[in-house]
Amino acid sequence: MRRLNPWLMVLFVLVALMLAAQGFGGGRSSVNYNVFKDALAQGQIESLVVRQDTATVTLKEKTTLPVNTAQGTSPREVEGFTVRLPGNPATPDSELLNELKTRGVNYSFAAPSQWLSIILSFLPILLLMGMMYFFFARAQGGQSGVMQFGQSRAKKYGKENRVQTKFTDVAGHEEAKKELIEVVDFLKNPAKYHQIGAEIPKGVLLVGPPGTGKTLLARAIAGEADVPFFSVSASEFMEMFVGVGASRVRTLFEDARKSAPAIMFIDEIDSIGRKRGAGIGGGHDEREQTLNQILSEMDGFDKTSNVIVLAATNRPDVLDPALLRPGRFDRQVTIDLPNLKEREAILKVHMRNKPLANTVDVEEIAKSTPYFSGADLKNVTNEAALEAARVGKTQIDMSDFYRALDKITLGLENGSLTISDTEKRAIAYHEAGHAVTAAVIPGSDKLQKVSIIPRGRALGAAFYLPEEQVLMSKERLENQLVVALGGRAAEEVFTGNVTSGAADDFRKATNIARKMVLEWGMGDNFKNMALSTDSGPVFLGEDMAKPKMFSEHTSQLVDEDVKRILNRAYERARDLITQYSAAMHEVADALMSQELITGDVVRDAVARVGGETHAVPQPTA
Numbered sequence: 173m174r175r176l177n178p179w180l181m182v183l184f185v186l187v188a189l190m191l192a193a194q195g196f197g198g199g200r201s202s203v204n205y206n207v208f209k210d211a212l213a214q215g216q217i218e219s220l221v222v223r224q225d226t227a228t229v230t231l232k233e234k235t236t237l238p239v240n241t242a243q244g245t246s247p248r249e250v251e252g253f254t255v256r257l258p259g260n261p262a263t264p265d266s267e268l269l270n271e272l273k274t275r276g277v278n279y280s281f282a283a284p285s286q287w288l289s290i291i292l293s294f295l296p297i298l299l300l301m302g303m304m305y306f307f308f309a310r311a312q313g314g315q316s317g318v319m320q321f322g323q324s325r326a327k328k329y330g331k332e333n334r335v336q337t338k339f340t341d342v343a344g345h346e347e348a349k350k351e352l353i354e355v356v357d358f359l360k361n362p363a364k365y366h367q368i369g370a371e372i373p374k375g376v377l378l379v380g381p382p383g384t385g386k387t388l389l390a391r392a393i394a395g396e397a398d399v400p401f402f403s404v405s406a407s408e409f410m411e412m413f414v415g416v417g418a419s420r421v422r423t424l425f426e427d428a429r430k431s432a433p434a435i436m437f438i439d440e441i442d443s444i445g446r447k448r449g450a451g452i453g454g455g456h457d458e459r460e461q462t463l464n465q466i467l468s469e470m471d472g473f474d475k476t477s478n479v480i481v482l483a484a485t486n487r488p489d490v491l492d493p494a495l496l497r498p499g500r501f502d503r504q505v506t507i508d509l510p511n512l513k514e515r516e517a518i519l520k521v522h523m524r525n526k527p528l529a530n531t532v533d534v535e536e537i538a539k540s541t542p543y544f545s546g547a548d549l550k551n552v553t554n555e556a557a558l559e560a561a562r563v564g565k566t567q568i569d570m571s572d573f574y575r576a577l578d579k580i581t582l583g584l585e586n587g588s589l590t591i592s593d594t595e596k597r598a599i600a601y602h603e604a605g606h607a608v609t610a611a612v613i614p615g616s617d618k619l620q621k622v623s624i625i626p627r628g629r630a631l632g633a634a635f636y637l638p639e640e641q642v643l644m645s646k647e648r649l650e651n652q653l654v655v656a657l658g659g660r661a662a663e664e665v666f667t668g669n670v671t672s673g674a675a676d677d678f679r680k681a682t683n684i685a686r687k688m689v690l691e692w693g694m695g696d697n698f699k700n701m702a703l704s705t706d707s708g709p710v711f712l713g714e715d716m717a718k719p720k721m722f723s724e725h726t727s728q729l730v731d732e733d734v735k736r737i738l739n740r741a742y743e744r745a746r747d748l749i750t751q752y753s754a755a756m757h758e759v760a761d762a763l764m765s766q767e768l769i770t771g772d773v774v775r776d777a778v779a780r781v782g783g784e785t786h787a788v789p790q791p792t793a
Contacts (some may be wrong), residue, residue, distance in 0.1 A: 203239050212272070221282055223283075378505050384671075436481045453734055519538060537552070604756050
């Protein structure tokens with residue numbers, strides 16, 4: 173049986189005393205003063221005891237009197253009662269004592285209880301302390317004791333609750349795994365490294381976009397290393413009370429040192445590791461105290477610590493430089509988005525326990541998911557399984573994966589959207605413009621399919637299988653701009669009007685053109701210059717205190733270069749769709765009738781037309 177908390181017992185006693193003091197009178201009924209005066213006049217009162225402004229009356233015999241109740245007054249047979257005496261100087265009863273003497277009533281005066289008054293005076297303070305204790309205990313997750321508020325919340329994994337994840341469960345990232353395997357090996361076989369004079373690394377920072385598997389790799393280290401493993405999120409150090417974060421850091425490192433050799437993992441370290449003093453008005457004092465404590469614990473005066481600190485972040489650019497120097501985080505392991513082979517391996521891991529049809533081509537799915545993270549690929553396989561289960565299939569086939577990809581990249585089909593024939597025709601020619609220019613320009617991304625089925629916010633889309641390249645040439649970037657602007661050019665040439673459907677195309681094209689000028693030196697006015705600033709993110713406030721990197725005149729020249737690049741790409745797109753107008757009509761008609769066509773249909777239409785120039789008909793109303 174759980175023992176009752178002593179603090180709660182004290183509160184119960186105090187509340188009982190307060191209620192007893194409020195209801196003083198030994199459970200007697202209460203009557204109004206006029207009822208008391210009538211009973212006194214009739215000679216029914218035997219004795220009376222006065223405490224402060226309340227009198228306890230004993231009757232000579234049981235008498236029926238109107239007593240006070242929650243509903244008002246009601247007659248009740250009583251042996252005695254309590255009554256509140258006149259305490260207002262404006263309405264005194266100066267004849268009461270004489271009347272008591274005349275009636276022969278035995279009366280006395282009792283002094284109030286001093287200890288009860290003292291307790292009642294301190295009762296609000298004690299109740300407030302009890303409420304604070306209750307909220308402290310709730311904030312600590314039910315732990316007992318207010319002093320544990322500053323204790324670490326890290327989860328410890330050891331022999332009793334060993335993590336089951338291994339490096340074999342992590343597909344891809346071979347170079348990163350080699351670095352981390354060396355850390356595990358150092359803890360398992362330290363003599364091999366000590367005899368050659370090598371020192372254990374203090375910290376390893378895992379850097380990469382969200383969903384690439386940083387936390388998964390940390391779990392794999394916990395499963396592989398035969399040492400205690402402490403896992404904590406950086407946000408758990410922060411509280412509304414000053415000094416709690418630094419206290420939790422100290423207790424965490426103390427626990428890790430007691431269990432050394434050990435590994436400590438801090439997830440999302442950027443929440444407390446941001447640059448100190450950045451932004452307008454200085455930094456956050458509590459966060460900076462916590463960061464200072466981490467810096468001191470990782471590389472302070474104590475050099476004998478045998479604890480390795482792992483940390484993960486997707487924002488290494490906002491971290492404090494003192495946190496990244498050698499001696500604290502000695503190594504930075506980059507976990508990039510998976511390439512084609514790694515995506516294929518990750519897909520196979522997530523497909524292990526799913527019934528797949530023989531037609532499922534994992535390589536084709538990997539090619540259809542460029543720039544997908546490991547978490548995105550897991551979501552694709554799960555959505556494909558949901559699509560198969562929704563229609564009652566017992567196996568997952570390629571059509572389920574294609575529907576899952578369409579759902580993830582563009583959203584759900586918007587079948588309730590009403591589109592007129594004129595709008596549908598404009599959408600068809602818009603998507604045909606993207607498709608035909610992509611099929612005509614050599615070296616463009618391979619067109620997979622074209623659709624005018626509304627999905628999410630998109631009224632149509634063209635899907636490609638891009639070739640992954642490390643370097644992007646100027647010619648390839650200009651070709652991407654032609655394909656992006658081919659939709660607007662097709663609207664203008666074949667419908668005689670332009671619509672708002674090209675907003676996203678313009679946004680992407682302008683972004684590419686500005687990077688060509690500002691970062692990659694591909695503008696006409698700035699061929700060998702990088703004009704982009706290297707300041708920190710806006711929310712850190714660093715760029716607000718720095719002067720502008722270039723003048724207003726240079727800004728105008730940048731705008732001219734961007735405009736010139738986009739205009740050239742638009743004119744090329746217009747010339748191409750005019751030259752291949754017959755293929756444009758054929759692709760648009762196929763989209764109008766089928767709503768979804770494959771890239772082979774587009775390429776076949778372009779191959780049959782060839783490079784002949786066809787007259788562009790006037791748009792119909």
